[in-house]
Amino acid sequence: MAVPGAPRGRLRAWLDERIGLADFEYLAKKKRVPVHRHGVWYYFGGMTLFLFAIQVATGILLLFYYRPSAEEAYESIQFLMAEVEFGWLIRSIHAWSANLMIFTVFVHLFSVLLLKAYRPPREVTWFSGMALLGLALAFGFTGYLLPWNELAFFATKVGTEITGVLPLVGAFLLRLLRGGDEVTGATLTRFYGIHVAVLPLLVTALLGLHLFLVQKHGMSVPPSVERSGAAPRTTPFVPNFLLRDVVGWLCALALLAALAAFFPAELGKKADPFASAPIGIKPEWYFMFMFQTLKYLPSHILGVEGEVVGIVGFGLGGLFLLLVPFLDRRTACGAPSRLFTWIGIGLIVYVIALTYLGYTASPTK
Amino acid sequence: MTSLSLEPGTGRRGFINWLLGTSLAAFLVSVFYPVARYLVPPKVEESMAASVKLSIKPDDVKPNTGQIFKFGNSPAILVRAPSGELRAFSAVCTHLHCTVQFRPDIGHIWCACHNGHFDLNGQNIAGPPPRPLDKFVVNVRGSQIVVSKGT
Numbered sequence: 001m002a003v004p005g006a007p008r009g010r011l012r013a014w015l016d017e018r019i020g021l022a023d024f025e026y027l028a029k030k031k032r033v034p035v036h037r038h039g040v041w042y043y044f045g046g047m048t049l050f051l052f053a054i055q056v057a058t059g060i061l062l063l064f065y066y067r068p069s070a071e072e073a074y075e076s077i078q079f080l081m082a083e084v085e086f087g088w089l090i091r092s093i094h095a096w097s098a099n100l101m102i103f104t105v106f107v108h109l110f111s112v113l114l115l116k117a118y119r120p121p122r123e124v125t126w127f128s129g130m131a132l133l134g135l136a137l138a139f140g141f142t143g144y145l146l147p148w149n150e151l152a153f154f155a156t157k158v159g160t161e162i163t164g165v166l167p168l169v170g171a172f173l174l175r176l177l178r179g180g181d182e183v184t185g186a187t188l189t190r191f192y193g194i195h196v197a198v199l200p201l202l203v204t205a206l207l208g209l210h211l212f213l214v215q216k217h218g219m220s221v222p223p224s225v226e227r228s229g230a231a232p233r234t235t236p237f238v239p240n241f242l243l244r245d246v247v248g249w250l251c252a253l254a255l256l257a258a259l260a261a262f263f264p265a266e267l268g269k270k271a272d273p274f275a276s277a278p279i280g281i282k283p284e285w286y287f288m289f290m291f292q293t294l295k296y297l298p299s300h301i302l303g304v305e306g307e308v309v310g311i312v313g314f315g316l317g318g319l320f321l322l323l324v325p326f327l328d329r330r331t332a333c334g335a336p337s338r339l340f341t342w343i344g345i346g347l348i349v350y351v352i353a354l355t356y357l358g359y360t361a362s363p364t365k
Numbered sequence: 366m367t368s369l370s371l372e373p374g375t376g377r378r379g380f381i382n383w384l385l386g387t388s389l390a391a392f393l394v395s396v397f398y399p400v401a402r403y404l405v406p407p408k409v410e411e412s413m414a415a416s417v418k419l420s421i422k423p424d425d426v427k428p429n430t431g432q433i434f435k436f437g438n439s440p441a442i443l444v445r446a447p448s449g450e451l452r453a454f455s456a457v458c459t460h461l462h463c464t465v466q467f468r469p470d471i472g473h474i475w476c477a478c479h480n481g482h483f484d485l486n487g488q489n490i491a492g493p494p495p496r497p498l499d500k501f502v503v504n505v506r507g508s509q510i511v512v513s514k515g516t
Contacts, residue, residue, distance in 0.1 A: 154463055158478055161461040172405075179406045182438065186406060274440045276433055276456070276466030277477040294461075295479045297493055305495045307460060 041111035070185030092260035117220035153271035289354035416513030431467020
């Protein structure tokens with residue numbers, strides 16, 4: 001403890017009077033984390049936050065060399081990878097951290113789903129989390145185009161074409177996203193603006209809400225633990241839980257460095273709007289289950305074009321997931337809800353199975 | 366003597382509220398209308414080319430091969446049918462608009478994105494594409510190939 005009157009104590013008192021340090025101290029002391037057998041899942045939200053911080057830091061560094069135009073984007077990244085010292089490292093960490101972040105977001109989502117942490121009063125926390133998932137996927141989709149290589153070009157062509165399938169507003173949205181009728185340099189500058197300005201702004205606001213709600217309600221204890229009747233145990237957030245968090249973050253950083261060193265991000269061939277789509281073209285792994293589903297759908301299902309059925313189906317699936325806190329009435333009343341546990345497990349199995357097929361099924365068959 | 370009502374929505378107070386409300390709405394419209402219009406990209410003149418002369422010579426198009434060429438703003442594909450006839454189609458897949466290619470190993474047109482197959486008449490024969498490829502008319506004048514839009 002700082003002694004009042006000593007220089008550190010005086011600074012502390014000065015700051016406390018002006019910004020209310022004592023309030024923060026009180027909050028940090030008050031925050032406690034429940035201890036039970038599902039406690040490991042509590043770490044994935046913080047892990048996602050850490051990886052997001054890595055994205056902000058490396059993203060800012062990439063901005064110093066990247067040039068957002070169809071003529072220069074590919075070349076500027078070539079320069080970054082080949083000439084700039086540690087350029088390969090910064091870009092590879094950005095790419096790998098993006099992938100790990102999406103992975104931890106999904107783990108966080110499914111653990112919250114299976115442990116029923118979305119039940120009242122945490123519905124808004126769930127909604128803001130789902131919105132953050134959507135933003136994370138939008139970050140991935142817009143960032144994928146920025147190197148302006150062959151894979152990115154066709155992935156963006158297909159991805160934006162999918163919005164065009166939507167009834168009524170599709171054609172308008174397609175033009176709005178692409179900045180024209182085709183994927184061109186205009187699309188690249190739009191995606192760039194969205195990736196580095198619009199999405200960060202939205203994430204900052206939503207993340208603020210999400211974290212505020214997590215502090216307000218505290219961590220959710222799974223209903224199965226609550227029902228077991230054992231006396232609730234907790235551990236202080238500062239320093240016990242936070243230090244464990246930091247260990248996890250350091251492990252993640254080591255993993256990122258290793259991945260970046262052994263599997264640096266590739267650049268491929270420069271996009272050519274007048275070349276055929278390359279064999280084996282595929283989206284980022286987190287879109288793979290949807291991509292593979294589209295491949296299996298026949299051209300027409302009950303008179304409707306297959307891709308419309310698929311895309312509307314995924315839209316409804318997402319809406320269902322968003323509304324789970326309202327649909328799962330049994331959990332809301334405090335009763336066990338086996339149905340929603342099985343729906344959650346079914347979703348995980350579906351995503352894993354289709355992703356597996358996407359990587360193993362022959363691309364030419 | 367007029368009785369001044371203090372009920373919200375009536376009298377002088379209501380009038381002021383209505384005035385403020387409508388000016389606020391008008392203000393918001395005047396800010397967001399230009400922003401909305403700004404975000405919609407302007408229409409660019411589409412290349413209206415009804416026909417295109419290729420730099421590819423007829424003799425260079427061997428049987429069981431296909432070549433991509435530019436038709437206006439979009440890619441097209443030139444193939445030689447087993448009968449020896451040259452055929453041209455839009456290379457834009459009718460599924461999700463990837464660019465198709467000729468696969469010599471299976472002898473027909475194929476889209477790498479979602480595994481769509483088209484025969485040498487442009488007909489969708491397997492996979493997700495819902496419609497045949499758009500067909501163009503190929504004319505050979507001496508050593509010059511001219512591809513034009515069908516009527």
